[in-house]
Amino acid sequence: MTLTTTEQEEKKTGKELYNYQKEAITKIFKRFEEAPDDYHLLFQLPTGGGKTVIFSELVRQYLKHHKNKKVLILTHRVELCKQTCAMLSDFGVINKVIDSKANLDDHRDYSCYVAMVETLNNRLNDNKLDISDIGLVIIDEAHYNSFTKLFKFFENSFILGVTATPLSSNIQLPMTDNYEELIIGETIETLIKNKFLAKAKTYSYNVGLTSLVVGVNGDYTVKSSDDLYTNSEMLGKLVRAYEERSLGKKTLIFNNGINTSINVFEAFKMAGYPIMHLDNTATKREREFILRWFKKTPNAILTSVSILTTGFDEPTVDTIILNRATRSLTLYYQMIGRGSRILKDKTSFTVIDLGNNIHRFGMWGAKVDWQKIFKYPNYYLDNLLTDEELEDNFRYEMPDELRAKFSKTEDVFFNVKKVYTEAIKVGESSKVVLSRSIEQHAYICIENSEDVYDALILAKLLGDDIDYRIQQYLKCICKSTNSFTDWLKEDYRQKLRAYLLANFDRVFEEINGYPPEE
Numbered sequence: 001m002t003l004t005t006t007e008q009e010e011k012k013t014g015k016e017l018y019n020y021q022k023e024a025i026t027k028i029f030k031r032f033e034e035a036p037d038d039y040h041l042l043f044q045l046p047t048g049g050g051k052t053v054i055f056s057e058l059v060r061q062y063l064k065h066h067k068n069k070k071v072l073i074l075t076h077r078v079e080l081c082k083q084t085c086a087m088l089s090d091f092g093v094i095n096k097v098i099d100s101k102a103n104l105d106d107h108r109d110y111s112c113y114v115a116m117v118e119t120l121n122n123r124l125n126d127n128k129l130d131i132s133d134i135g136l137v138i139i140d141e142a143h144y145n146s147f148t149k150l151f152k153f154f155e156n157s158f159i160l161g162v163t164a165t166p167l168s169s170n171i172q173l174p175m176t177d178n179y180e181e182l183i184i185g186e187t188i189e190t191l192i193k194n195k196f197l198a199k200a201k202t203y204s205y206n207v208g209l210t211s212l213v214v215g216v217n218g219d220y221t222v223k224s225s226d227d228l229y230t231n232s233e234m235l236g237k238l239v240r241a242y243e244e245r246s247l248g249k250k251t252l253i254f255n256n257g258i259n260t261s262i263n264v265f266e267a268f269k270m271a272g273y274p275i276m277h278l279d280n281t282a283t284k285r286e287r288e289f290i291l292r293w294f295k296k297t298p299n300a301i302l303t304s305v306s307i308l309t310t311g312f313d314e315p316t317v318d319t320i321i322l323n324r325a326t327r328s329l330t331l332y333y334q335m336i337g338r339g340s341r342i343l344k345d346k347t348s349f350t351v352i353d354l355g356n357n358i359h360r361f362g363m364w365g366a367k368v369d370w371q372k373i374f375k376y377p378n379y380y381l382d383n384l385l386t387d388e389e390l391e392d393n394f395r396y397e398m399p400d401e402l403r404a405k406f407s408k409t410e411d412v413f414f415n416v417k418k419v420y421t422e423a424i425k426v427g428e429s430s431k432v433v434l435s436r437s438i439e440q441h442a443y444i445c446i447e448n449s450e451d452v453y454d455a456l457i458l459a460k461l462l463g464d465d466i467d468y469r470i471q472q473y474l475k476c477i478c479k480s481t482n483s484f485t486d487w488l489k490e491d492y493r494q495k496l497r498a499y500l501l502a503n504f505d506r507v508f509e510e511i512n513g514y515p516p517e518e
Contacts, residue, residue, distance in 0.1 A: 018196070020186040021054050027183050028058060032158060037135070040178060042142060042161045044370050045185035047337030048197050051162045052084060055138050056091045058160070062136055063093065063111050069135030071112045072154075074120065076144050077310055084140065085114050098123060117146045124153050136160065141310060143330050145170045148178055164337065165330040166374040171218045174377045182374045188340075188365040195347070197340045200364050203245050204353040205237060206394045208471055209325050209387040210480075218381075219327050225256035229323060234354075235267045237464070238323055241352050242268075242301075244399050249318035249350070250294070253303040254335045256324040264303040264323065275301040278308070309334040315341035318349055325355030327384065329373075332357050336364045359390045392475075396468035402461055409444045412465075416472035430477050434492060437469050442499045447511050452504040459496050466492055 017025070024043065031041050045051050059071045073088075073095075075081045081097060088095045096107060098115035107113070107129060115123075123129045137154050139147050142161025145168060151159070161175075166182055168175045191197040213224040228234060242251065255261040258279045265277040274297060276290050294302045295314060302308075303323075309331060320339040326332055339349040351364065362368075373380045398412060406412050420433045441462060442455075449455040470489050474480045508514075 017053065017057060018050070020190075021050055021057075024054055024183070024185050025058055025061070028160065029061070031181070031183070032062075035158070037158055038156050040159045040161070040180050042163065042166055042175060042179040042182045042374070043185065044163060044166050044182060046188045046191060046197070046340075047164045047333060048340045049164075049186055049191055051140070051164070052087045055140075055160070055162055056084075056087045056093065059088060059093050059112055059136070059138070060091045066135055068133065070110075070133050071136045071138065072120075072131070072134050072157075073112070073114045073138045073140065074117055074147055074150065075114070075140045076117050076146055077141075078116065079312070080140055080310065081114055081116055083313075088112060088114070098129070117150065121150060124150070138162065142179075143167060143169050143175065145173045148173065151178065163330075165333050166370055167329050167377055167380070169328070169330060171377070171381060175374060176377070179374075182371060184370055187367070189367065192365060195342065198342045198346055199348040200336060200340070200351045201348055202351045202353065202358060202363060203241070204356070204358045205241055206391070206396060206468065207234070207237075207325070207354055207356055208391060209356055210391065212325060212387065214327065219331075220256060220325055222257040225324055226259045229255065229257075229260045230263045233467070235263060238264065238321070238354060239267055239271055240399075241354060242273075242319075242321065244401060245352050246319035246321070246350055248299045250298060250316055251301045251319040251321060252308065252314075252317050252338055253301065253321040253323050254309070255303060255305050256326070258305050260323070261303045261305050268301055268303070273301055274299060275303060277303050279305040280307050308338060312338060313341065314338070315343045315346065317341070318346075319352065320349065321352040321354065322357055323354050325387075326357060327360075329361055332361050333364065356387070356390050359394075360385055391471070394468070396465050398465065405458060405461065406444055406448050408448045412444055414440045414469060416469050417476060420473070420476040430473075433473055433476070434469075434488075434495075437473075438492065438496050438499055441466070441496055442503065443507060443511075445500060446504055446507045449508075452500060455500050455504055456497060459493075459500060462496075466496075 024045065028041065028043060031039065035041070043051075043054075045054070055073070059073070062071060063069070073084055075084060081099070085095055085097050093112050094110060095112040095114050096110040098107075098113050099119055120129075124131065131153060134154065134157050137157045137159045139159065139161040142163045143165055147161075159179075161179055166175055186196075188197060192199050209228070211224060211228055212220045215221040238253075253261075253264060255264060258281070261277050261279060265275055268275040276293060278287065278290050282290065290302070291314075294300045295316060317339045320336055322332075322335055336351055339351065358364075395413070398406070403412070414437050416433060416437065419436055420430060423430065423432050441459065445455040445458040445462075448458060467489060470485065470492060474485060474488070
């Protein structure tokens with residue numbers, strides 16, 4: 001798709017719909033005309049593509065041509081309810097918000113309602129709202145299943161669900177059970193190409209996830225995530241990743257538990273970085289204060305738990321850190337989408353993945369067959385890689401800054417599985433794998449040092465590589481208790497240090513071609 005001159009002008013002023021939005025509206029209205037009055041249609045468009053703009057214009061046009069009908073828009077969050085109300089007003093649609101405090105005596109004076117799911121459900125069950133003339137129901141963030149309880153009230157209405165990810169939040173309730181057709185909007189790739197969305201620069205840090213437990217909702221439990229992401233090793237990895245890829249940039253961190261987020265707050269605070277923590281226990285005033293601080297502070301870091309995945313729009317975000325793993329494709333796209341908004345001087349943003357999410361779901365912005373996922377969700381879910389399969393494909397790569405310290409070494413990689421297989425084949429003990437790994441680590445430290453003190457300093461920087469090799473070794477010998485793993489990691493570090501102290505001069509001379517002493 002190439003932007004026309006007219007569309008470029010529209011994009012600058014923001015007063016008109018973009019061409020791709022007009023095309024989506026045309027497709028949807030075509031289904032209005034062709035399908036039965038009680039048809040259920042689903043529309044997909046990426047986060048940042050303007051779903052609210054599209055359905056606000058849809059409402060305006062629908063009411064213009066259906067004088068005797070009304071429209072209801074459903075949301076699941078207070079923030080989305082307010083944003084929808086404001087957008088409708090911008091389009092000249094007078095609307096009434098149905099919340100717990102709303103007086104419904106005058107509801108017949110309005111042709112458009114905006115409501116929260118639970119509030120509307122209560123009002124309808126109490127027969128406090130006449131819905132007999134509602135011809136169109138629009139469901140925002142339709143992948144959430146809380147809306148389906150209301151479908152029984154609108155058996156004669158056209159239902160339009162809108163979502164960025166047409167995959168149900170509940171694996172037991174696929175969207176194909178509630179929607180008859182899916183219309184696909186513009187892709188992330190095209191929106192980036194035409195400068196409607198910022199491009200993601202992605203960095204992934206391999207993390208061992210086999211300790212995580214999958215709960216009844218199909219995603220990892222908060223407790224198992226807290227246990228993993230609050231340990232000192234993971235907190236240290238998070239801070240280092242920030243320093244390597246996002247130092248001084250406005251950063252939003254997503255966690256899976258409040259305890260994790262608080263620990264993240266303490267770790268960054270101790271390191272001297274400006275950070276605040278936000279979760280759903282914050283009062284309205286606290287939330288407003290924190291988000292205002294985040295908006296106005298150029299190098300602000302905000303650590304959060306779920307609360308900012310929807311209904312939050314802050315284009316000044318430079319970096320998204322996924323300090324959690326998820327098995328939810330929807331959540332993956334929602335989290336990264338918080339950084340994709342463009343600004344005049346912002347065309348890209350950084351994604352730091354500390355949960356192997358990119359390995360599981362692919363790069364944000366890559367092509368996705370949404371039609372196939374919509375029609376065959378179980379097939380898609382069943383074929384997601386397990387944590388064990390993901391980790392089997394890992395290969396540790398040194399961060400650029402660390403790799404530069406080993407610039408004299410052409411290849412720093414040590415293939416644990418290969419060395420183990422070769423050793424077992426000739427009848428050697430599995431322990432020789434760690435001995436040879438220590439020798440190789442010592443060699444690259446010495447090769448890039450002037451003296452033994454330099455080599456010892458470099459050895460201390462190899463923590464992530466050491467941990468990776470230990471994990472690979474443990475998989476080979478099929479032993480992985482926490483106490484044994486911790487002991488092995490510490491023992492490896494001590495033996496590497498001892499090897500350097502005992503062998504530095506000999507190895508240094510061999511590397512540099514010095515003749516042996518007579």
